[in-house]
Amino acid sequence: MEVVALSLRVSGTALLVSTVIGIPIGAFLGLRRFVGRPFVMALLYTAMGFPPVVVGLLVYLLLSRNGPLGQIESAWIPRLFTPEAMILAQSVIAVPLVAGFTMAAVLGVDPQLQQQIKSLGATPWQEMATTLSEARVGVIIAIVAALGRIAAEVGAVMLVGGNIDGRTRVLTTAVVLETRKGNFELAIALGIILIGIAFVVNTTMLILQRQVSK
Amino acid sequence: MSEPLYELRQVEKAYHGRSVLHIDELAVYPGEILALVGPSGVGKSTLLRLLNFLEPPTKGTIMFRGQVFNGQQEVPLAERRRVTTVFQRPFLLNRSVKANVAYGLHLRGNRDSREQVADVLARVGLQDQAQQRARTLSGGEAQRVALARAMILQPDVLLLDEPTANLDPYNVGMIEEIVRQMNATQAMTMVLVTHNIFQAKRLAHRVALLLNGRVVETAPTDTFFNQPGDPRTAAFVRGDMVY
Numbered sequence A: 001m002e003v004v005a006l007s008l009r010v011s012g013t014a015l016l017v018s019t020v021i022g023i024p025i026g027a028f029l030g031l032r033r034f035v036g037r038p039f040v041m042a043l044l045y046t047a048m049g050f051p052p053v054v055v056g057l058l059v060y061l062l063l064s065r066n067g068p069l070g071q072i073e074s075a076w077i078p079r080l081f082t083p084e085a086m087i088l089a090q091s092v093i094a095v096p097l098v099a100g101f102t103m104a105a106v107l108g109v110d111p112q113l114q115q116q117i118k119s120l121g122a123t124p125w126q127e128m129a130t131t132l133s134e135a136r137v138g139v140i141i142a143i144v145a146a147l148g149r150i151a152a153e154v155g156a157v158m159l160v161g162g163n164i165d166g167r168t169r170v171l172t173t174a175v176v177l178e179t180r181k182g183n184f185e186l187a188i189a190l191g192i193i194l195i196g197i198a199f200v201v202n203t204t205m206l207i208l209q210r211q212v213s214k
Numbered sequence B: 001m002s003e004p005l006y007e008l009r010q011v012e013k014a015y016h017g018r019s020v021l022h023i024d025e026l027a028v029y030p031g032e033i034l035a036l037v038g039p040s041g042v043g044k045s046t047l048l049r050l051l052n053f054l055e056p057p058t059k060g061t062i063m064f065r066g067q068v069f070n071g072q073q074e075v076p077l078a079e080r081r082r083v084t085t086v087f088q089r090p091f092l093l094n095r096s097v098k099a100n101v102a103y104g105l106h107l108r109g110n111r112d113s114r115e116q117v118a119d120v121l122a123r124v125g126l127q128d129q130a131q132q133r134a135r136t137l138s139g140g141e142a143q144r145v146a147l148a149r150a151m152i153l154q155p156d157v158l159l160l161d162e163p164t165a166n167l168d169p170y171n172v173g174m175i176e177e178i179v180r181q182m183n184a185t186q187a188m189t190m191v192l193v194t195h196n197i198f199q200a201k202r203l204a205h206r207v208a209l210l211l212n213g214r215v216v217e218t219a220p221t222d223t224f225f226n227q228p229g230d231p232r233t234a235a236f237v238r239g240d241m242v243y
């Protein structure tokens, strides 16, 4: 069951990190016009479709002994084959998703409504906060989509985590391992837990979404 | 007359190099209702956006309360907050009616607005709808909420951009009455854009005709309608303006 706990911890933390980083990026891109914005938007859409396993590879190379970050001793830079490395990889996967969907939601808010908000005396920050609140259904979808992607993700956590028993084994990598070993019953049981978690999370989000969109 | 509240000089607004507004001179006096009339697309809404400091002018200066602003410098928040606009569409937030009405006060850090909200809602006849979701209101009710949301701020200047277009006579009458009262009791300065010349006649102290981004004539309401100085004003008032 520590596998379940670790899964929740890794994906939960990664989701938190990517929400905190991704929503402001998405809001900024959706609201502010600046030189090079189309280029940044194109980059973001590309990053949204990036194969997770490639992100895993990049993070692996970055953190490995000979990689650019592998040499640096810092509490902020995780080591390979630790849960923190897996959190980093999943965050890198999730940030573009959160930012991209948030941007789309913010772009969907009527520009004339934004003008009205400003006319009522909003500062640029207040304007951004109100616009996000108007786009809240889309922002929730952004978070759900990101969670769906990272919770189901195998390749990246396998690469940077190493699927070490009791240390970096999570539900998805455990399913892979047990299937390989021929323990189909255990694999199926783990799979059902995975689906169950997804169901609970999505149901909660749906209820939340209905509350806020009323 | 007293010192003007606004004074525009050589104000020009261009979008993508195309000039849509060119105002040599225009003054708005404290406490007056100035109506801006003119056909569609002549720059009335653009002028209101400049007066609300939502956009800077491309050229020229806007004097507001003795301070001169051109397109370069940022207008201080405190000055910008003395002005607000009610647009043709109500643009309510997807929240309750009372949250919409309290919104501007919250932006200003005023959290305890319950009494004020109840007060303005009563003035627009919506005291029983405070808890209702704003998106479930009828068109006329929504516009009255938009008016209440502006009123509660007690702005120095209230800009109205065709606030009653598409409303039924009952709501038009109600909104006109509230506007008239606010102007009379609080000496609130108002600039009213309308393409209904009868509304201008009913509410305004002065009327200005805009054509192709330029002010053709500004005159006291009575003069504007009865002894217009410009033949184009006469044509517009008669209702046979060709455009």
Ligand SMILES: Nc1ncnc2c1ncn2[C@@H]1O[C@H](COP(=O)(O)OP(=O)(O)O)[C@@H](O)[C@H]1O
Pocket (backbone or CB within 6 Å): B015, B016, B020, B039, B040, B041, B042, B043, B044, B045, B046, B047
């Ligand atoms: N944001 C904008 N970008 C480009 N053109 C605009 C913009 N806003 C207004 N215009 C143009 O400016 C002219 C005046 O528009 P507007 O002020 O809305 O007129 P009115 O309110 O009198 O109908 C129109 O030709 C309109 O197309």
Ligand SMILES: [Mg+2]
Pocket (backbone or CB within 6 Å): B044, B045, B046, B161
């Ligand atoms: Mg207009």
